[in-house]
Amino acid sequence: MVSISFQSSTFLTPKYSARHGSLRVTASRNSFDVVVVGGGIIGLTIARQFLTGSDLSVAVVDKAIPCSGATGAGQGYIWMTHKKPGTDIWDLALRSHQLWHDLAQTLSLQGLDPQELLGWKNTGSLLVGRTSQECVALKQKVHDLSQAGLTTAYLSSPHLFLKEPALLVHDHTGAAFLPHDSQLDAHRAVAFIEKGNREFAIQGRYAEFYHEPATGLIRSDGRSKEVAGVQTLKRTLYGKKATIVATGCWSESLMHELLKDCNISVDVPVKPRKGHLLVVENFDSFYLNHGIMEAGYVDHQSASADEEERMLSISMTATMDTRGNLVLGSSREFVGFDTEADESIIRCIWERAAEFFPKLQDISLEDFIRNRKVRVGLRPYMPDGKPVIGSVPGLQNLYLAAGHEGGGLSMALGTAEMIVDMVLGKPSQIDSSAFGVKGRC
Numbered sequence: 001m002v003s004i005s006f007q008s009s010t011f012l013t014p015k016y017s018a019r020h021g022s023l024r025v026t027a028s029r030n031s032f033d034v035v036v037v038g039g040g041i042i043g044l045t046i047a048r049q050f051l052t053g054s055d056l057s058v059a060v061v062d063k064a065i066p067c068s069g070a071t072g073a074g075q076g077y078i079w080m081t082h083k084k085p086g087t088d089i090w091d092l093a094l095r096s097h098q099l100w101h102d103l104a105q106t107l108s109l110q111g112l113d114p115q116e117l118l119g120w121k122n123t124g125s126l127l128v129g130r131t132s133q134e135c136v137a138l139k140q141k142v143h144d145l146s147q148a149g150l151t152t153a154y155l156s157s158p159h160l161f162l163k164e165p166a167l168l169v170h171d172h173t174g175a176a177f178l179p180h181d182s183q184l185d186a187h188r189a190v191a192f193i194e195k196g197n198r199e200f201a202i203q204g205r206y207a208e209f210y211h212e213p214a215t216g217l218i219r220s221d222g223r224s225k226e227v228a229g230v231q232t233l234k235r236t237l238y239g240k241k242a243t244i245v246a247t248g249c250w251s252e253s254l255m256h257e258l259l260k261d262c263n264i265s266v267d268v269p270v271k272p273r274k275g276h277l278l279v280v281e282n283f284d285s286f287y288l289n290h291g292i293m294e295a296g297y298v299d300h301q302s303a304s305a306d307e308e309e310r311m312l313s314i315s316m317t318a319t320m321d322t323r324g325n326l327v328l329g330s331s332r333e334f335v336g337f338d339t340e341a342d343e344s345i346i347r348c349i350w351e352r353a354a355e356f357f358p359k360l361q362d363i364s365l366e367d368f369i370r371n372r373k374v375r376v377g378l379r380p381y382m383p384d385g386k387p388v389i390g391s392v393p394g395l396q397n398l399y400l401a402a403g404h405e406g407g408g409l410s411m412a413l414g415t416a417e418m419i420v421d422m423v424l425g426k427p428s429q430i431d432s433s434a435f436g437v438k439g440r441c
């Protein structure tokens with residue numbers, strides 16, 4: 001992992017030097033057009049969009065480093081299969097899907113390799129049902145997705161078996177298949193976006209302040225409604241045009257902290273929803289041709305948070321990354337900000353996957369433990385199932401972009417485009433009204 005540190009002095013002179021294989025960036029300016037708080041996939045892609053789509057300068061502040069939040073645990077589905085046409089997030093998901101594909105294609109056209117740079121794979125997706133009831137629902141889904149303009153097909157068991165021989169298929173197995181769904185590797189995609197953003201540092205348009213939590217808001221004349229930036233643990237950072245809070249599941253507490261002297265109450269009802277993901281390295285027992293998910297994932301994702309209830313659920317997801325690692329998911333539960341890996345959940349994820357891929361049962365526990373890595377992340381869950389993207393009422397120049405739950409990787413580019421258009425006063429590519437702060441926070 002690249003580690004970055006900044007030193008403060010009086011004017012901006014970004015410097016890069018390779019030291020012990022790590023990148024050291026020195027930036028000394030404290031005034032930018034935009035300050036983005038939170039360097040997960042949402043914050044970093046917002047920074048990228050400002051840098052590539054305007055001439056504004058951007059600072060990214062993070063209390064730790066990118067991938068230390070939910071982003072680092074993400075499996076990387078860039079999928080439409082499990083989304084529902086007509087819902088509030090449909091257009092955002094579709095737009096983002098398109099933007100990711102455009103990015104991968106642009107890289108290819110430039111002679112670069114999206115697989116290497118983003119961990120990008122055009123695998124297509126299979127949403128698998130194993131009961132006749134689930135298969136009926138999947139046929140309806142295929143119909144709805146196709147009415148919405150997507151290329152899709154229902155695969156009955158013989159066709160499914162041909163497409164994905166490692167999958168256990170019986171008479172009542174079927175799948176919704178979307179050939180244009182894709183996947184990326186969250187860590188590679190983040191590294192690519194960071195690298196691209198840093199190219200603007202040399203022009204004085206970009207800086208990162210990692211390991212530096214934001215602790216307060218700066219207002220124009222000390223008390224006005226105009227937000228002028230943030231206070232971090234180490235410095236004051238001015239954002240002349242906008243300050244954007246993109247701190248995932250920490251957005252509720254951070255907004256309370258930031259607004260404590262403002263006489264404004266914004267209660268972002270985002271909750272941490274813990275998820276485990278299992279990465280089995282050096283995996284050679286079988287190969288997966290597609291990204292795969294069990295049909296029950298859709299309910300598992302949308303189940304609501306009952307106050308005080310853990311609501312543990314596990315649903316099979318399986319991908320193979322560009323390095324040939326098998327990536328298995330995933331769990332969902334409400335246990336506050338705890339990020340300890342839980343062996344019993346890891347075992348359940350493994351056993352659930354083995355119901356779909358019987359060859360996993362042949363792998364000894366020792367081999368499995370030796371070759372596995374566990375990723376844990378806190379999805380930013382919003383009770384109404386959609387992110388909050390918009391300006392904060394009662395204050396000028398303050399925006400929120402958080403609450404993407406299990407879809408932040410796939411919805412990142414559309415979210416970034418939306419919020420940047422808002423700040424620049426440009427018409428939105430898609431209707432943003434469903435994501436507003438007012439009435440929801």
Ligand SMILES: Cc1cc2nc3c(=O)[nH]c(=O)nc-3n(C[C@H](O)[C@H](O)[C@H](O)COP(=O)(O)OP(=O)(O)OC[C@H]3O[C@@H](n4cnc5c(N)ncnc54)[C@H](O)[C@@H]3O)c2cc1C
Nearest residue numbers: 040042063069070071075076077214248275377408409410
């Ligand atoms: C197991 C798992 C699998 C997933 N799979 C997928 C998938 O396949 N496809 C998909 O689209 N999505 C997936 N997701 C969801 C996706 O990872 C999230 O929706 C997304 O990462 C959220 O991004 P974010 O930037 O909002 O939050 P985060 O990545 O959590 O980033 C928030 C950042 O804010 C910083 N921060 C917090 N407080 C402060 C402060 N006071 N000052 C400064 N910085 C602060 C944190 O350090 C953190 O870096 C998955 C998530 C999990 C857990």
